[in-house]
Amino acid sequence: MLYDVVIIGAGLAGLQAAKSLRERGITNYIILESTDHIAGRAISRGAMWVHGHEKNPFYDDVVSNAGVRLAEADFCSPTSPTSYFYQGKPLDTSLAARFNALYAELLTQLELAESQSEIELPLSETITIIINKLFAEDDRLKPLFLQMALYRLAFYYGAETELVSTSGWASAEEFPGRQLVLAEGSFQDVFAKHYAAETEKVMFKHRVTDIAAPVGYEYIQVSTDYACFQASSVIVTVPLGVLKQNTINFSPALPPEKQKAINNLGFGLLTKLELEFGHCFWDQESSFIVLIDYDNAENSLNSGNVHYFMNMMPITGEPKLVAFAGGKDGQAYEYSATAGAAVESTLGALRTVYGADVVNAAYSKSSCSDWSTDENSYGAYTFIKEGQHDRDCKTLRKTSSLGNNRFLLFAGEATSPTHYSLLSGAYESGIAVAKEAYALRRQ
Ligand SMILES: Cc1cc2nc3c(=O)[nH]c(=O)nc-3n(C[C@H](O)[C@H](O)[C@H](O)COP(=O)(O)OP(=O)(O)OC[C@H]3O[C@@H](n4cnc5c(N)ncnc54)[C@H](O)[C@@H]3O)c2cc1C
Numbered sequence: 001m002l003y004d005v006v007i008i009g010a011g012l013a014g015l016q017a018a019k020s021l022r023e024r025g026i027t028n029y030i031i032l033e034s035t036d037h038i039a040g041r042a043i044s045r046g047a048m049w050v051h052g053h054e055k056n057p058f059y060d061d062v063v064s065n066a067g068v069r070l071a072e073a074d075f076c077s078p079t080s081p082t083s084y085f086y087q088g089k090p091l092d093t094s095l096a097a098r099f100n101a102l103y104a105e106l107l108t109q110l111e112l113a114e115s116q117s118e119i120e121l122p123l124s125e126t127i128t129i130i131i132n133k134l135f136a137e138d139d140r141l142k143p144l145f146l147q148m149a150l151y152r153l154a155f156y157y158g159a160e161t162e163l164v165s166t167s168g169w170a171s172a173e174e175f176p177g178r179q180l181v182l183a184e185g186s187f188q189d190v191f192a193k194h195y196a197a198e199t200e201k202v203m204f205k206h207r208v209t210d211i212a213a214p215v216g217y218e219y220i221q222v223s224t225d226y227a228c229f230q231a232s233s234v235i236v237t238v239p240l241g242v243l244k245q246n247t248i249n250f251s252p253a254l255p256p257e258k259q260k261a262i263n264n265l266g267f268g269l270l271t272k273l274e275l276e277f278g279h280c281f282w283d284q285e286s287s288f289i290v291l292i293d294y295d296n297a298e299n300s301l302n303s304g305n306v307h308y309f310m311n312m313m314p315i316t317g318e319p320k321l322v323a324f325a326g327g328k329d330g331q332a333y334e335y336s337a338t339a340g341a342a343v344e345s346t347l348g349a350l351r352t353v354y355g356a357d358v359v360n361a362a363y364s365k366s367s368c369s370d371w372s373t374d375e376n377s378y379g380a381y382t383f384i385k386e387g388q389h390d391r392d393c394k395t396l397r398k399t400s401s402l403g404n405n406r407f408l409l410f411a412g413e414a415t416s417p418t419h420y421s422l423l424s425g426a427y428e429s430g431i432a433v434a435k436e437a438y439a440l441r442r443q
Contacts, residue, residue: 002230005029005437006222008211008248009237010202011040012058012423013411015191016430017235017437018198024438029231031198032224034207034376038199041239041377042187045272045369047423049073052175058427059175066190071315073287074179075152078104083286086144087293088352095141102145103152106130113166122386123153123168124161148292151306155326157383158268158421163327168384173418183315187423211236212251213402220406233407233437237430240396240414241267241378252402261395264388265414267379268421271330272369273323273342277362280319281354286311289321291349307349319362321350330372330380337368381421382414390417397429399436407440409433 004026007014010033021029041047050070053059063070074080078101084091091099109130110123127149135142150161157164182190192199206224211234213220219230238248243262253259282289291307312320323346325333333342343366351359371380384390397415400408411433416425 002219002232003028003030004231004441005233005235006220006229006231007031007235007237008208008222009033009040009239009412010038010199010204011237011239011412012042012187012191012426013237013413013430013433014040014235015195015198016427017237017411017434018201018430019195020431020434021437022197024434026434026438026441029201030229031202032206032208032222032229033202033204036204037188038195038202039186039188039191041371041380042191042423044186044188045274045367046371046380047187048181050180051422051424052177053180054175054177056175056177056424057431058424059180062194062427063180063190066193068185068190069183070180071183072178073181073310073315075156075288076104076107076179080288081286082288082290083283084148085289085291085353088291090353098141099145099148102134103149105134106149109133110166120387121166122162123157123164123166124150126166127153127161144292147306148290151308151326151329153326154329155270155308155324157326158270158330158380159266159327159383163266163383163386165384165386165388167389175424181315208238208248210249210251211408212249213406213408216404218404218406220402220408232405233409233440235409235411235433235437237410237412237426237433239267239377239379239412240265240382242376245375245378247375250408255400257395258398258400261392264385264392265396265420266383266385266388267414268381268383269327269330269334269372270380271325271333271371273325273333273337273346273366274368275321275323275343275346275350275366276364277319277321278364279362280313281358281362282311282321284311284313287314291353293349293352305349307346333368334370334372337370342368383421390420393417393420397432399440405440407437409437 007017010031014031050059084096113126131146153161208224210223220234222229289309293305308324309321312318336342393415394417397410411429413420413425415429419425
């Protein structure tokens with residue numbers, strides 16, 4: 001059977017591409033998915049936020065009418081209730097408020113860097129320049145703040161700030177409005193309802209290994225471990241991490257400029273370590289709990305001995321803390337998770353604040369994500385590497401004409417120059433690629 005379109009990947013981009021195709025009257029398509037489930041990285045150990053709910057098509061079209069409960073949790077707001085601890089002792093509330101306000105100011109100044117000479121610098125250098133302006137030299141909060149900010153930005157990007165470009169920060173557009181998290185279920189549940197018709201067309205456990213356009217034929221052949229499929233157009237939505245690993249063989253090879261874009265773009269890591277307790281022994285109202293002990297970082301699992309928790313009590317009512325770690329720290333968490341070192345280090349940090357007896361008695365179980373070794377993603381999400389530009393996202397998105405009316409198209413968060421890394425980027429790319437596939441089919 002010759003399909004009009006084969007879509008590779010049943011994440012948000014692939015599902016939305018399918019839905020947009022169907023809305024344009026193209027129903028002769030299938031989706032090939034390597035795992036046994038839809039939603040890709042939007043499963044419970046992955047995406048949980050809608051970053052800005054105003055003028056955000058993903059929120060408007062998919063989330064707002066899904067009938068799910070949402071709660072606000074904003075890392076970046078000066079008013080976000082956050083408990084900060086330094087060497088086991090709480091920072092008093094006015095200092096904590098100052099920390100939050102300064103972080104919000106840091107982000108504002110980073111936005112302004114777009115029009116300044118810092119645009120070509122690694123993000124770490126731009127941050128140092130801004131922090132030197134925000135703090136007096138002898139302010140004892142300065143090193144503490146720097147440690148906290150670098151840790152937070154490392155999990156925001158999935159990479160240390162010295163690897164990230166300032167231009168990448170500037171090009172990424174934030175939606176206005178609130179930072180919302182799901183207070184029940186996961187995006188996977190939301191997608192299962194929203195994309196019910198598309199999910200029926202998913203062929204699960206079909207890992208694509210080869211995409212070939214044989215000379216003289218009118219189809220592109222897509223091979224998986226079990227079968228071959230033929231289509232006029234193929235839409236590739238696998239994560240950038242998979243493209244970087246070269247686990248899909250393209251014949252003819254991808255154009256050099258696309259290969260270069262795949263190399264140039266960064267694919268970071270965000271690790272989530274979930275700790276469940278029998279009861280809540282921390283401040284129930286705080287959205288975030290931050291433990292900083294950089295003076296004693298030498299033997300710590302994570303580089304700055306910063307532990308950053310999201311408190312699930314105000315969101316889901318569960319006595320659960322989710323620790324975030326990005327980049328190298330995330331990798332250290334994932335590599336040591338099975339050996340229990342990540343859990344031990346994180347519980348150890350909590351013990352310094354709340355006491356060993358309290359923590360030990362309440363601790364129930366933990367689970368750690370493994371995005372770095374997951375062969376369906378090999379990481380968490382895209383970032384713009386130091387010295388590089390968002391134009392690589394545009395190059396990645398470019399369609400290749402393979403002759404005889406055959407087209408190889410690309411979508412997914414990495415192809416969005418403005419919303420890479422985000423659900424919104426994946427969503428928008430799905431709409432755009434379907435529009436293009438439709439237009440090409442009619443030529
Ligand atoms: C820990 C974590 C936290 C995140 N938090 C947020 C957040 O709070 N808010 C936000 O907006 N974004 C967040 N993101 C990013 C968000 O999840 C992604 O941007 C979005 O889900 C990407 O959608 P996609 O369709 O582009 O890719 P994916 O969801 O990765 O879909 C690609 C699909 O391709 C499949 N696949 C891979 N290889 C093959 C193959 N060879 N053959 C067939 N199928 C294949 C995969 O299994 C997957 O289902 C987070 C991501 C992670 C990992």
